[in-house]
Amino acid sequence: MDDRDPKTALIVGAGQGIGLEFVRQFLSENRVDRVYATYRTPSSELVAIPDPRLHCLQMDITQESQIASAIQKIQTETTTLHAIINCVGVLHDGAMQPEKSLRHLNTDQLLHYFQVNSIGAVMLAKHVQPFLKHRNRAIFATISAKVGSIGDNQLGGWYGYRASKTALNMFMRTVAIEYGRTCPSTIVVTLHPGTTDTQLSRPFQRNVAPEKLFSVDRTVTQLLQVIDHLQNSDSGEFFSWDGSRLPW
Numbered sequence: 213m214d215d216r217d218p219k220t221a222l223i224v225g226a227g228q229g230i231g232l233e234f235v236r237q238f239l240s241e242n243r244v245d246r247v248y249a250t251y252r253t254p255s256s257e258l259v260a261i262p263d264p265r266l267h268c269l270q271m272d273i274t275q276e277s278q279i280a281s282a283i284q285k286i287q288t289e290t291t292t293l294h295a296i297i298n299c300v301g302v303l304h305d306g307a308m309q310p311e312k313s314l315r316h317l318n319t320d321q322l323l324h325y326f327q328v329n330s331i332g333a334v335m336l337a338k339h340v341q342p343f344l345k346h347r348n349r350a351i352f353a354t355i356s357a358k359v360g361s362i363g364d365n366q367l368g369g370w371y372g373y374r375a376s377k378t379a380l381n382m383f384m385r386t387v388a389i390e391y392g393r394t395c396p397s398t399i400v401v402t403l404h405p406g407t408t409d410t411q412l413s414r415p416f417q418r419n420v421a422p423e424k425l426f427s428v429d430r431t432v433t434q435l436l437q438v439i440d441h442l443q444n445s446d447s448g449e450f451f452s453w454d455g456s457r458l459p460w
């Protein structure tokens with residue numbers, strides 16, 4: 213593998229929101245030669261991107277068999293990945309809302325938060341590892357959230373979402389240590405995107421000052437700047453959208 217070999221990105225959770233915008237910006241800025249984009253629910257916006265460099269794959273990140281079969285398809289076309297951006301996350305859906313207090317907790321909902329927000333990312337790290345053994349710079353970035361910071365938690369609430377992002381951060385820190393031995397050119401980070409105008413934040417935007425609510429375009433531009441400045445020594449760290457380090 214040398215610098216002339218094709219560069220390939222994998223964007224996970226690309227059907228809408230921040231992930232979809234990562235796909236758009238990777239393509240429009242010609243950052244790579246090929247983009248694999250995964251979706252859980254078929255996404256008309258993703259498949260409507262008219263670009264032969266884009267390859268879409270279905271993947272529910274809670275099903276390891278679906279991660280494995282998407283990876284198998286990629287393996288038939290390439291052996292290397294240079295940027296993996298995992299944008300999967302859940303805060304609410306038709307059946308669940310973030311818990312305001314202890315009386316709202318239930319086991320199934322807590323498990324679901326961990327399956328989607330934490331375990332999915334580490335299973336992804338397991339399956340993509342063989343693609344990262346090359347010598348070129350590679351990034352494995354997962355979108356976390358500042359509310360997952362234990363040191364920063366002043367408000368309480370959102371038990372499952374918070375704790376699942378905290379677990380995500382620990383999983384990725386641990387992956388960074390193992391990758392440091394097995395694929396040392398890969399930088400593993402978690403990133404806080406800032407409050408971004410997507411369906412995930414929409415029910416909770418009322419108290420957010422307009423200048424603190426980012427468009428997906430702005431968020432992805434900012435996160436790409438952070439990614440572009442990462443050094444090998446940053447692997448295992450948790451960064452905010454402005455490039456500052458967040459407390460664990």
Ligand SMILES: NC(=O)c1ccc[n+]([C@@H]2O[C@H](COP(=O)([O-])OP(=O)(O)OC[C@H]3O[C@@H](n4cnc5c(N)ncnc54)[C@H](OP(=O)(O)O)[C@@H]3O)[C@@H](O)[C@H]2O)c1
Pocket residue numbers: 225226227228229230231251252253271272273274299300301302303328355356357358404405406407408409410411412413
């Ligand atoms: N928006 C914010 O203010 C904000 C703030 C802090 C952190 N974040 C984090 O940023 C990331 C992206 O969120 P977003 O704001 O772009 O929200 P979003 O538009 O709701 O995107 C979330 C993505 O995760 C996917 N997903 C959910 N469950 C999945 C599963 N089981 N398997 C595979 N994919 C699944 C969704 O797929 P479907 O399209 O099928 O639902 C969707 O593509 C998340 O990790 C979120 O926690 C967002």
